[in-house]
Amino acid sequence: METPVLGFELRCPHLFNISSRPSSSLSPPTVSLRIPTTAAASTVVESPATVAEAPRSKRHSNTYLTRKSAISEVERSPDFLSSLQRLERVLKVQDLNVILRDFGISGRWQDLIQLFDWMQQHGNISVSTYSSCIKFVGAKSVSKALEIYQSIPDESAKTNVYICNSILSSLVKNGKLDSCIKLFDQMKRDGLKPDVVTYNTLLGGFIKVKNGYSKAMELVGELPHNGIQMDGVMYGTVLAICASSGRCEEAESYIQQMKVEGHSPNLYHYSSLLNSYSWKGDYKKADELMTEMKSVGLEPNKVMMTTLLKVYIKGGLFERSRELLSELESAGYTENEMPYCMLMDGLSKAGKLEEAKLIFDDMKGKGVKSANLVPISESLQVRFGGQLRSNRLASLPVFLDNDFNFPFSSDGYANSIMISALCRSKRFEEANQLARDSETTYEKCDLVMLNTMLCAYCRAGEMESVMRMMKKMDEQAVSPDYNTFHILIKYFIKEKLHLLAYQTLLDMHSKGHRLEEELCSSLIYHLGKIRAHSEAFSVYSMLRYSKRTICKELHEKILHTLIQGKLLKDAYVVVKDNAKMISQPTLKRFGRAFMMSGNINLVNDVLKVLHGSGHKIDQVQFEIAISRYIAQADKKELLLQLLQWMPGQGYVVDSSTRNLILKNSNLFGRQLIAEILSKHHVRPLVKSRSQPKFRCK
Template sequence: MEISSILNTNRFQFHHHFIIHPLSSSFPTIPSISHPTPRACFTNLTSAPPPATPFKEPSPTRPHSKSYLKRQSALLQLQQSSNLSSSLQELGGILKPQDLNVVLRHFGNLGKWHHLSQLFDWMQQHGKTNGSSYSTYMKVMGKKLSPVKALGIYNGCIRIKNGHYKALELIKELKYNGLEMDNVMYGTLLAVCASSGLSEEAQNYFNQMKDEGLSPNLYHYSSLLNAYSYDGNYRKSDELMEELKSSGLAPNKVILTTLLKVYVRGGLFEKSRKLLSELEALGYAEDEMPYCLLMDGLSKAGRLDEARSVFAEMHEKRVKSALCRSELFEEAKKLAQDFEAKYNKYDLVMLNTMLCAYCRAGDMESVMQTMKKMDELAISPDYSTFHILIKYFCKEKLYLLAYKIMEDMHGKGYHPEEELCFSLIVQLGKMKAHSEAFSVYNMLRYSKRTMCKARHEKILHILIAGKLFKDAYVVVKDNSEHISQPAIKKFASAFMKFGNINLINDVLKVIHGSGYKIDQGLFQTAVSRYIAQPEKKELLLQLLQWMPGQGYAVDSTTRNLILKNSELLGRQLTAEILSKQHIMSKGSQSKR
């Protein structure tokens, strides 16, 4: 049967390209496409740089490496720059966090506070910070640092490797600089401790907060409770709940759900059931989170019968999510099949959960049957449906099918998450589906979400490999500040040779505007292409007239080529243009 016969409706709109056989072991085949072996295609962009090391001179007995000399030169240029933004764009890529920390201290010593803040913001945006960057910045800024800015730096610090301990050091720095802790900063600190599972530290800060006369709110109680949940410390959690109530605060949905997590992780399943009933009575159990917490705990404890009883009582299948997280995929699949046989009634939530179970178990035939069932019942897919299917088909290396689903998802107004999009972009690029990769890039680019800047350069390389030079030009034109100089050079060289001749001048202007110094090889290639097509002589004339104003002049090789074909523009006009370029070139050399 064809997927299109199942999915070619108003809900799933696919093309008649993918064939699936009725055998459960068969998968859709895509003509002329060999499935590449999956590999890790991108690194964690938020991971921290290695710890800073002092910027030391190498041993005098050992010659400097080229990379060291290049970094040293860039560091000095940055310190002396009058246009920091432009210099960072040109030199920032080759400098390491420890190099930039030196510049931070340099600006601090000179009292260049604006440069200091500008550089630190750039370092954060481009992932060029390490633990020392934060402490350096806070030390040199001292009391000039506002509480709001300090909190922002603190939040940034806790995201780096071992950043929690660096953040605690910065708390001392904050106090040294005269900035007092308040409810907001204590709230952030408690949340950090909770996310790191540091319950004792969280409790100490909670007590310290009260000792300083600050009154905890529900957020503070929730964070401390969350810290207790890491090891299921239900005794301290119960004491905290008593304190919360005696303070006059009423526990909300977040507090009670977090308490449920404590009981589940502490193995108090009977107490968990009672609390779940309380959540239901208060109307706090309308979504699946409380049920999943309990069923996840039961399934991990090997108490699958009890997990099934929770499932049966509620007439829902949310338990399959817990089973899947425990990697009990066959159990989840069987439970989905049992539900179908027993109840024979569906809604979107049920079908999505069944779909998830079948996808995790790798049961293609059941996946297709579930999708067919959605069509028969006129149930429209939602974000979760599309997300489940795209991840599944990517896992099965059916990247073109995943692309078609993502295309339909985008058409329905849903925005896929960035990591999923980019993973698909990389795989489509590897299988030479370059235009499809660019289409996914555009879905991501025009969504309301902020896109990681490194993605622009990656798609540029894919487009160059696919010879989609016009699309590559659009990427460079709109995002040149986020693309490295080597990548721009690669694009420019390819476009001059193979790109649309009518856009050559536009491309040269864009790459010049990006700060890239156009080399003579590019001009020679452009001029050669224009001369080879005499009907493009106006474009040649425009290029030659534009060059002197930007400080460019053709070299002797290109000059001789133009003179050899001077009849194209006319001998007199050719002589005038080359004369102007020669005068400009001589003037530039004399200034040096």
């Protein structure tokens, strides 16, 4: 039922604007010829208020039919806005909602937005309008859905459960689960009373995220607290979550539980359970499941059979897979590439490239189409890019960024799989050739396809093609992902374009992608070799501060590079933070290097850090340090500090150093020097810290 929660009825044009046009200008309904023109016209001229309060059955029925025909007239009209203008007084807000949904279902995005605008301007709008509009728009773009949400003038409607469910669903569909949960909490604070659909919307977000199962279980756990019972759909979602994390036992127990509660499993439930068997390729259980399902009168559909195919492939039953694929073909379920792709991929991963290629060729011969997504209408961007944003956006919660999701048509799954398969078998020339073919065949490629081709070109060493692909991605405004960066950096290293690799890594880091240690490590090595020491250090630092632990050889490796590049202050930082993970010879090398040419003001600090880490400082280091101090008389204080520090830690100066100091003692005050050196007389036994006299048991 339509509730006038928004308080628009007062502004409703029906009440004030009824006879702005003569009724004679109204066109007759074009659809339902059974309704006489006059009847339609007279209904229109009557105040809808009268209609609403006097539902005499005949007239009501007439009105209903009139409205129905008006709905389809608007839907079919080539210029629906003018039809809308004409039929304004016939159509109720719920009729407009029906039209809106029809536009949404048939992908008429521009019309949907125009109608929504029109309804807003005419104050003929309801909760359902917002809910539906957000649903359709939000499937494509979170930010646009949020703009609509923010534009709702009635505060109480913002916590309407249907509207909230729509907006939460938009966030989930666009992979913004964290934002979704935050917004959900916010909405609850603002008065939302979540229902079973709300919870299920959130749960839906856990289907394809890692650790989704345990997070989902937390949410399921709070259902009783909110007095919500799981329904059939929610069991479907929960089973999908189990399946997507390979938890077949949990899935089985949920099926059991739902049966106990009196729900009979349908195809959704069975296909998720089946999918949970695909992880281990448990075809035995899968067959049993199919038998049970048929015994309760359910016919396997396309999804079911495709999922079964997946189980057989995972289980390595390629002969049965091929048979099942034929069954899919005769059932008409192979109008797109997907099932062929699954089999090809499975075969190639099992090392059966030739058999995979046979499937590929067979599929190509049959002229199978690839699955295309409908691209977002440009008008939608234009419309919302303009006036609607502005002041409203400023009030959006900060955690919700306005990201777009552009679904591009995704041609060429099969080619992409085949290219990967060829690369896997190191047949780079063939992969290269197929990538070129794909480029000419498919106008637009999605990111995975682009990455696959890029990879093939890189492996084949086709620099020009690599550059062409990068340009293409740029032109198609496809932003590179982790894989893209990874492929490129590896390739640049291989081609000895180390600085380019470095630049690309910086780019990757700035885009927020995690850095892989092995790749960084290799780059650090090569940058060191070409004496790009500070670049090497910046790679190390990026890795160091984005990861909790890194392999200890890396500290060692960077230290050698820094010493070689005389970046001793950086080296000191590395030693200070990781001394315990660095080998003694490397510490020694660092110590000597620092004594020789490190910042003289830090010499004592460095010695203390080295010593504090358990490193035994050798005489050479002291000797170099002390000669530097002597050569620089203004560092007198530092020398005295060092000499005073040494005996307490079990170090004494050797005789040549001692002589050097005495020779220059006039610079420091003979008396003081003699006093300090007297403590260096007795060379204590090197019973080091690691060998305490008394061991505790």
